[in-house]
C-alpha cells in the first residue's frame with residue numbers, strides 16, 4: 001500500500017519544507033518523491049503541517065485491573081485523536097508490572113487492543129532487582145521514590161542504591177520525598193481542602209526527591225529521566241546533566257497552578273501537585289532553555305465520581321492524551337514557541353531518551369507514524385466528546401487553535417477528520433539501548 005501525503009508543510013529534523021511524503025506499507029519511503037510516482041491513495045495536505053507522531057513517555061492506561069477508569073482500547077482511541085502514535089505506560093496497574101511475566105502479559109493484551117504503538121515500563125519494588133536486571137522488551141525501569149496512585153514505592157536508600165548500581169536499563173522516577181509528604185500530611189491531618197494537596201506535596205518534597213535521584217544517577221553513572229518536574233527549583237538541578245540525566249514536564253504543570261483549585265477543585269489534584277504561577281513560568285523557560293527536554297502527559301484518568309469525592313478521598317490524576325498536542329499547538333498559535341520546538345519536545349526527544357528505533361522523526365526508513373495538524377483550526381474541548389473512558393478533561397470549555405486532523409500509525413490512517421479507523425492495531429515499540437540515550441545522538 002502506497003500513500004502520498006501531498007503538499008504538506010513537513011517538519012523534518014533540520015528544516016521545515018513544503019513537500020510531499022511517500023508512505024509505503026509501514027515506512028516513510030521517500031521525501032519529495034518524483035511527481036510521476038504511482039500510489040494507491042493521495043492525501044492533499046495543502047495548508048497543513050505534517051509532524052512525526054507524538055510519543056508520550058508517561059501514561060497510565062489502567063489495564064489490567066483498573067479498567068473501570070480506562071483501558072488500552074479507549075485510551076488508544078484518545079491517542080489516535082490526539083496525534084499520539086506511541087505511548088510508554090507505567091507499571092501501577094493491577095497486578096503491578098514488576099516482573100517479565102507481567103510485562104509480557106501486558107504486551108500481549110496491548111497487541112490485541114491498542115490502536116497505536118505501545119511500550120511498558122517495568123516497575124521497581126524494594127526487592128525485585130533481579131527482575132529489573134534481566135528485564136527486556138521495555139524502555140526502562142520506573143521507580144516511585146514517593147508513593148502515588150497504587151502501592152509501588154522504593155524509598156529506602158539501600159534499595160535505591162542497589163537499583164542504580166546493579167541494573168543497566170535506563171530508569172525514570174516519580175520524585176516526591178515520601179517522608180516530607182508524610183510529615184506534611186500529619187500537619188494537615190483532617191483537612192478536606194484540596195488546596196492543601198499542594199501544601200502536603202510541597203516544593204520541598206519535589207526538590208528533595210529529585211536531588212536524591214540525580215545524585216544516585218550521577219554516582220552510579222546510570223541513565224535517568226526525571227518524570228513530571230513540577231517546580232522551577234528542580235530545573236536548576238538539571239543543568240549539570242553529565243550526559244546522563246533528562247527531564248520532562250507535563251501540560252498540567254505548565255498550564256495550571258494553585259489558583260486553579262478554586263475553579264477546578266480536585267480535577268487538578270495531581271502528584272506531583274500543581275504549584276505556583278511562578279513555577280509555571282520557570283518550567284516554561286526551562287523547556288525553552290533545554291533544561292527540560294520532553295513533554296509528556298502523565299495521563300492518569302479516574303472517573304468523575306471518584307474525583308468528586310471530598311479531598312483527600314479524591315484520587316490524584318487527570319486525563320490528557322487527546323489534548324496535549326493541541327495544547328502545545330495553541331502555544332505556537334500564541335507565538336510562545338515554534339512548531340519545530342513542539343516536535344522536538346513531543347516526538348524527537350522521547351524517542352532519543354528511550355532509544356526507540358525508527359520513531360520520532362520524519363526521515364526515510366523511519367516508521368510512518370505521522371500526524372497532520374491544522375494550525376488554524378479553532379475548537380473547544382468538551383467533556384462529552386472525549387474518547388477517554390473517564391469522559392472528562394480538566395480543559396473542558398477551553399478553546400484552542402491548532403489541532404490534529406489526521407493520524408497515521410505504521411502507515412495506517414487511524415484518524416481522519418473526527419473518524420477513528422479501528423481496522424488495524426499498533427505495534428510494539430522496539431528499543432536499542434546500546435544507542436545510549438538522548439545525549440549520545
Ligand code: DOR
Pocket residue numbers: 060092148149174269270271272298300301316317318
Ligand atoms: O497524579 C498522579 N496520578 N500521579 C501519578 O504519578 C500517578 C497517577 C495515577 O496513576 O493515578
